Amino acid sequence: MNYAMIFRILGWMLVFEAGFMAPSAIVAAIYREASVIWLLVSMGIVTAAGLLLGAVSRPCHHRIYAREGAVICALIWFLYSIFGALPFKLSGHIPDMFDAVFETASGFTTTGASILSDVEALPHWLLFWRSFTHWVGGMGILVFVMAIIPLASGGSAMYLMKAESPGPSVKKMVPKASQTAGLLYKMYIFLTVLQLLFLVLGRMPLFDALCITFGTAGTGGFSVLNSGCATYTIFQQVVITVFMILFGTNFSVFYLIMMGRIREVPKVSEAMTYYGIIGAAVALMTINIRGSYTSIGLAIKDAAFQVGSIITTTGFSTTDFNIWPAFSKWILILLMFVGACAGSTGGGIKVSRIQVVFKAIMKELDSVIHPNDVRKIRYDGKVLDHAVLRGINVFITAYFVVFGLSVLLVSVDNFGLETNFSAVAATLNNIGPGLGGVGPASNFSGYGAFSTCVLIFDMIAGRLEILPVLILLSPHTWAEGSVLRGKHVRRSREAENDLMMSGSLEMELG
Known part of the structure; x- marks a missing residue:
């Protein structure tokens, strides 16, 4: 284990977190909010911690492998959640540290679950920081930094990218991981600016438009109004709906469009299935809730907004769907688990995994009916090997x-x-609101410190696709040539790579 390199990268990342807080200070200056002093204090503490970690580390070499990549990735998300909570805690707007970490973890993991009952009581700079965490965490904290500077030489950076990827498919679009990260962020920024322009043209206040765009891009869901998105105009809600669905799409689709390979887009079966699920869910829910609306158009608008919000794990709301008929609520619950596309900013199990699972079920049924037939599972024209299915x-x-x-x-x-069921579903899938006591008209403040810690863990584990967090907690990760349970643990570089290959982090699904 290259501990020195782990500490150095963690130190760099904390310094970057302090930098991420800087735009909020500009917002405070614009609105002349004196309480920004607590943001500046927080920036100083985070910078000092990062510089200290960097100073104590003296790596003999800069190579990191799959094991270090998973550990770095999991640790940085926990550290960002803890240090990012300082502005909430020190300013006194969230006096309980557990609640403050919950709010920050919800922001960075793009969950959008909140313990606040009156978000409008927050100063503008804190509202901005709260929403900006969505945008930073949407594509990935490490991916963002790799788009700017190389964190490690050679192929090491790819292990970080694979560990943090928001979906089961992580491939280099271009030869270098840093170039892939840069390309992802170019598309991410382009879509962000495009949505912001549409909302501003639709006469949404600039501050609201920025915060809502950050939440949409990161598929987060923090709003700046107690009413969520309900008070925005129909045009503004339609814009948000469209961009939620776009940000839940596999970014490889945008890459194909950017490269002029538009004819290949329909061949991306995950995206086509994703759009099909959305269409079917909107139609079914519209029929189910039609009686509660004065017009079919309003019913379609709200159904589409909530379907787009839940399947992309954004979590915005225009209405209290907790009072909808049971049929519609359970459609939303199912969409929570399905999630968005791999390679998007959305959470959930992911459409690609659902597709492969159904293909595997059909293969097993066929093998029972025709035991002598040899059948392979294909995905987008490629045969999936056993390692992918095992993962x-x-x-x-x-x-x-x-x-x-x-x-x-x-x-x-x-x-x-x-x-309880929907609270865990909402946090593990990075959704935001659930049902019952944690519905869109409620919040998560009723849970005690212990349950809050469990839900924080779920948000980070869900954002990182479970395995990096489990690797961090596994005793095998920290064993260095020792005897563990009577067996000698050999940690060759090949074995470390197999550890990651066995999970969902290196799946090639098209």
Whole structure:
């Protein structure tokens, strides 16, 4: 384990976090908010911590491998959540540190779950910081920094990128990982600016437009109004709906369009399935809720907004869907688990995994009916090997183990099953609002410190696709040529690479 390089990268990343806080100081200056002093104090503390970590590390070499990549990735998300909570804590707007970390983790992981009942009471600079964490965390903290500077030489950077990727498919679009990161952020920034222009042209206030755009781009869901997005105009809500769906699309689709290979877009089956699911869900929910609306157009608008918000794991709301019929609510619950596309800023299990699971089920059914036939699972014209299927099985098993244990642990606060189930679903899938006591008209403030920590863990684990966090907690990760459970643990570089290959982080799904 290259501890020195781990500390050095963590130090660099904390210094960058202080830099991420700087735009909020500009907002405070514009609105003349004196409480920004606590932001400046926070920036000083985070910078000092980062410089200290960098100073104590003296790496003999700069190479990192899969194991270090997973550890760095998991640690930086926990550190960002803790240090990023300082402005909330020091300013006194969220006096409880656990709640402050929850709010910040929800921001960086683009979950959008909140413990605040009155967001309009926050100063502008804190509202901006709260929403800006969505934008930074949307494409990935490490991916953002790799787009600017190389964190490691050779192929090491790719291990960081794969560990932090928001989906099961991480491939280099161009030869170098840093170039791939830069290309991703060019598309990310372009879509962000485009949405901002549409909202401003639609006469949304600039501050609101910035914060809503950050939340949409990162598929986060923090709003600056207590009413969420309900008070915005129909045009503004339609713009938000369209861009939520776009940011939930696999970015390889945008790459194909950018390269002029538009004819290949329909061949990306995940994107086509994703759009099909959205269309079907909107149609079914519109029929189900039509009786509660004065016109079919308004019913379609709200159904499309909530479907787009939930499947992309954004979490915005224009209405309290907690009072919708049970049929529509359960469609939304299912969409929470499906999630967006791989290679997007959305969370959830991902459409590509769902597709492969269904293909595997059909293959098994065919093998029972025709036991002598040899059948292979194909995805976008490519045969999936056993390692990919094993990785999906590992991810889904780990996902539901974490889910089940989390529901059990948060039940100590004695809320109802609907509330606890949807709270874990909303945090593990990075959704935001759930149902029952954590619905769009409520918040997560009712949970105690222990349950809050469980939900913080779920948000980070869900954002990192479970495995990097489990690798961080595994004793095998820290074993260096020692005897573990009577067996000698050999940590060759090939074995470390296999550790990551066995999970969902290096799956090539098209």
